[in-house]
Amino acid sequence: MSLTLSDEQRALQETAADFLAAHTNARKEADADAELWSRIVELGWAAVQVPEDFDGLGLGAVELALLMEEMGRRLARTPFLANVVLAQTALLQVGTAEAQQGALAALAYGERTATLILGPGLDAEPASLSVKARRDGEGWVLAGEAAQVLDDGLLTHAYVAARIEEAPGVALFELAADAAGLTRTPLDVFDLTRPQARWTFADVRVGAEARVDDPARVLAGLARTRVLAALQLAAEQVGGAAQCLQLAVDYTKERVQFGKPVASFQAVKHRVAEMMVCMETARSTVRGVAARVAQGVQGNGLDEAALAAEVAAARVQATEAYRYCAQEAIQLHGGVGFTWEYDPQLHFKRAHWASQWFGPTRDWREALAAHLLDAA
Amino acid sequence: MSMNEQEFRQEVAGWMATHLTGRFACLKHRGGPGDEEAYPALRKEWEQELAAGGWVGLGWPKAHGGRDLPLALQLAFHEEYVRAGGPGRIGHIGETLMAPTLIALGTPAQQARFLPGIREGHEYWAQGYSEPGAGSDLAAITTRCWQDEDGRWRLQGQKVWTSLAHESDWVFVIARSTPGSVGREGLSFLLVPLDQPGVDIHPIRQMTGEAEFNSVFFDGAVTEADCIIGKPGEGWKVAMALLGFERGVSTLGQQMHFIHELKLVVDVARGNGAARDPAIRQRIADAWVGLQGLRYNGLRMLEEDTGSTTVRPEALIYKYAWSNWHRELGQLAMDVIGVAGDVRSHDDAVRRLQQVFFFSRADTIYAGTNEIQLNIIAERGLGMPRA
Numbered sequence: 001m002s003l004t005l006s007d008e009q010r011a012l013q014e015t016a017a018d019f020l021a022a023h024t025n026a027r028k029e030a031d032a033d034a035e036l037w038s039r040i041v042e043l044g045w046a047a048v049q050v051p052e053d054f055d056g057l058g059l060g061a062v063e064l065a066l067l068m069e070e071m072g073r074r075l076a077r078t079p080f081l082a083n084v085v086l087a088q089t090a091l092l093q094v095g096t097a098e099a100q101q102g103a104l105a106a107l108a109y110g111e112r113t114a115t116l117i118l119g120p121g122l123d124a125e126p127a128s129l130s131v132k133a134r135r136d137g138e139g140w141v142l143a144g145e146a147a148q149v150l151d152d153g154l155l156t157h158a159y160v161a162a163r164i165e166e167a168p169g170v171a172l173f174e175l176a177a178d179a180a181g182l183t184r185t186p187l188d189v190f191d192l193t194r195p196q197a198r199w200t201f202a203d204v205r206v207g208a209e210a211r212v213d214d215p216a217r218v219l220a221g222l223a224r225t226r227v228l229a230a231l232q233l234a235a236e237q238v239g240g241a242a243q244c245l246q247l248a249v250d251y252t253k254e255r256v257q258f259g260k261p262v263a264s265f266q267a268v269k270h271r272v273a274e275m276m277v278c279m280e281t282a283r284s285t286v287r288g289v290a291a292r293v294a295q296g297v298q299g300n301g302l303d304e305a306a307l308a309a310e311v312a313a314a315r316v317q318a319t320e321a322y323r324y325c326a327q328e329a330i331q332l333h334g335g336v337g338f339t340w341e342y343d344p345q346l347h348f349k350r351a352h353w354a355s356q357w358f359g360p361t362r363d364w365r366e367a368l369a370a371h372l373l374d375a376a
Numbered sequence: 377m378s379m380n381e382q383e384f385r386q387e388v389a390g391w392m393a394t395h396l397t398g399r400f401a402c403l404k405h406r407g408g409p410g411d412e413e414a415y416p417a418l419r420k421e422w423e424q425e426l427a428a429g430g431w432v433g434l435g436w437p438k439a440h441g442g443r444d445l446p447l448a449l450q451l452a453f454h455e456e457y458v459r460a461g462g463p464g465r466i467g468h469i470g471e472t473l474m475a476p477t478l479i480a481l482g483t484p485a486q487q488a489r490f491l492p493g494i495r496e497g498h499e500y501w502a503q504g505y506s507e508p509g510a511g512s513d514l515a516a517i518t519t520r521c522w523q524d525e526d527g528r529w530r531l532q533g534q535k536v537w538t539s540l541a542h543e544s545d546w547v548f549v550i551a552r553s554t555p556g557s558v559g560r561e562g563l564s565f566l567l568v569p570l571d572q573p574g575v576d577i578h579p580i581r582q583m584t585g586e587a588e589f590n591s592v593f594f595d596g597a598v599t600e601a602d603c604i605i606g607k608p609g610e611g612w613k614v615a616m617a618l619l620g621f622e623r624g625v626s627t628l629g630q631q632m633h634f635i636h637e638l639k640l641v642v643d644v645a646r647g648n649g650a651a652r653d654p655a656i657r658q659r660i661a662d663a664w665v666g667l668q669g670l671r672y673n674g675l676r677m678l679e680e681d682t683g684s685t686t687v688r689p690e691a692l693i694y695k696y697a698w699s700n701w702h703r704e705l706g707q708l709a710m711d712v713i714g715v716a717g718d719v720r721s722h723d724d725a726v727r728r729l730q731q732v733f734f735f736s737r738a739d740t741i742y743a744g745t746n747e748i749q750l751n752i753i754a755e756r757g758l759g760m761p762r763a
Contacts, residue, residue, distance in 0.1 A: 269754035288672030
């Protein structure tokens with residue numbers, strides 16, 4: 001296996017870095033940056049992982065991770081995570097061929113923008129799902145509440161994993177974000193770059209065609225969606241950690257105390273060096289696991305347990321690295337690091353958000369421990 | 377993985393299975409840092425066995441008796457070697473440090489004189505860098521050298537932390553050849569035979585109770601006029617070039633030792649019930665997570681150079697990352713073993729973990745302390761200004 005990026009991958013990375021540096025404003029006072037999102041769609045980034053059969057670019061986890069890393073660096077406030085990393089992946093993993101045919105291209109080219117609703121914090125365990133669906137003639141009725149949904153106001157659709165009475169106990173539904181009976185209440189979140197809303201389903205009626213899952217794949221597919229999305233989130237976390245390191249290095253080189261830049265003090269040097277060790281290690285792991293996932297798609301794949309273990313490693317490292325780098329970025333900025341005007345606080349909030357969604361590190365570690373210690 | 381690599385791995389595994397048997401069977405998983413006192417004489421014979429099999433000098437150019445294999449295959453060899461329980465390489469200083477330096481900077485006569493002994497496992501090397509007053513500040517060395525009228529070099533001074541000097545035939549030494557010079561100037565890089573009256577080797581007993589390092593005293597020790605690499609005064613340059621080889625593929629191969637050691641921790645935890653302790657479970661998971669980081673970081677080091685002149689962050693952080701991971705593994709191992717860890721064990725697995733626990737205290741000190749590593753990372757990797 002090679003971690004070497006191809007020329008095309010390197011070009012994508014450079015384009016993304018340049019474009020996002022020029023066009024992202026993490027402080028824009030709006031739910032979402034609609035203009036940024038439409039330009040990202042124009043650049044084709046939302047089509048990266050969509051197979052060529054569905055008019056996508058047919059690329060994979062490596063390209064997606066490169067984009068996520070750059071978006072994490074700039075705290076790009078777009079529905080990319082919801083629409084691409086979650087909704088598209090869920091549709092690819094559990095959707096029927098018909099559903100994929102109907103929606104993937106639309107999700108790839110901006111005709112539709114969707115989110116994915118699972119359990120709290122994007123838990124994929126069936127017992128955690130808080131929306132229930134019951135049959136209603138030919139169609140279905142969805143009821144319940146999803147307390148925190150990734151919703152930045154640009155959504156046109158949602159894919160909702162709901163519990164059903166019949167086997168396999170879970171189904172995936174596609175519905176419009178303005179469906180009758182659905183109430184979306186924006187939440188007063190700390191991380192303003194990742195808007196959320198409470199979705200209340202008061203008997204939302206949908207037709208039979210709204211159920212888009214293949215029942216044979218829905219349980220394993222949703223679990224796999226969560227794992228694949230967690231890897232991409234880890235890439236985003238690495239980007240954020242890298243930016244925290246950059247901010248700390250730049251600031252300490254400029255800030256003069258005792259007649260010299262504080263960057264020349266060993267106590268400061270050692271802190272940024274520790275940040276670099278954590279961040280680059282996580283970056284190595286995220287890139288390596290993404291390469292393995294991409295390779296798996298081509299045939300000599302990872303089984304589910306091995307994939308989950310590898311992603312757990314990436315997830316734990318990226319979470320720890322981002323939290324550590326965000327905290328250290330505040331500390332190394334001194335007093336201004338605590339202010340609204342400087343960027344470390346934005347990353348600190350994003351780092352915390354990312355540490356809880358998709359499950360906290362203690363859960364990933366425990367899953368790993370079970371894998372390592374409890375085998376027969 | 378290319379078919380080529382798979383076949384190569386099978387070849388290595390097959391060779392190990394048929395050769396690490398019989399009188400060599402007791403060497404499985406033995407030797408290496410923390411266990412160097414295990415069977416030194418037999419491990420030298422094992423080096424000769426390896427040489428006969430064509431497994432020494434895999435990365436050397438063919439012109440020097442090597443096989444000129446690509447990095448990926450060299451790494452594959454190290455991985456399969458350790459997977460098969462291959463013993464710690466008592467010849468590694470010669471093979472991975474001295475030989476590449478000779479190939480890069482030695483004269484044809486020096487190459488002809490020294491490379492065959494290394495390749496065939498007949499001559500062993502030690503490294504004479506550190507001194508009592510020159511540790512992290514390596515350029516502070518005071519060992520002197522000068523030339524007699526017949527051109528032969530003589531040395532006066534003391535080296536310390538000299539791994540395996542007592543098992544070695546030669547030592548490479550940086551010594552001050554220009555009287556009154558300071559720092560990196562005025563040093564020379566000499567090759568010195570150890571078996572002579574002017575050399576005195578004293579073992580240093582470590583906290584493990586064993587003695588893998590030595591103090592080496594030079595009292596008018598002598599070596600031939602042509603036993604110098606580079607010109608007089610160029611010693612620092614040569615010494616640093618040699619250190620550049622230290623982060624080679626063999627370092628990546630050590631990850632297989634780490635995998636083995638973590639597996640021993642898992643086995644002990646499952647055996648004594650520690651595997652049910654939630655805190656231990658989290659730490660074992662963390663150890664595995666850290667190991668993946670080392671593994672992928674290592675693979676990233678093997679990436680083709682993109683041609684850019686920028687530093688390779690993954691190479692800069694590697695020593696700091698692995699040494700701290702390993703030290704923590706030692707602590708975890710002993711926490712898993714519990715009170716039984718106080719007693720020197722005769723169980724192979726527990727003894728190994730006890731060695732890891734104690735010896736890994738040195739990991740974050742030798743080859744650049746944690747503090748020096750962090751300085752290097754900050755200054756070279758992040759451009760932080762020198763004080």
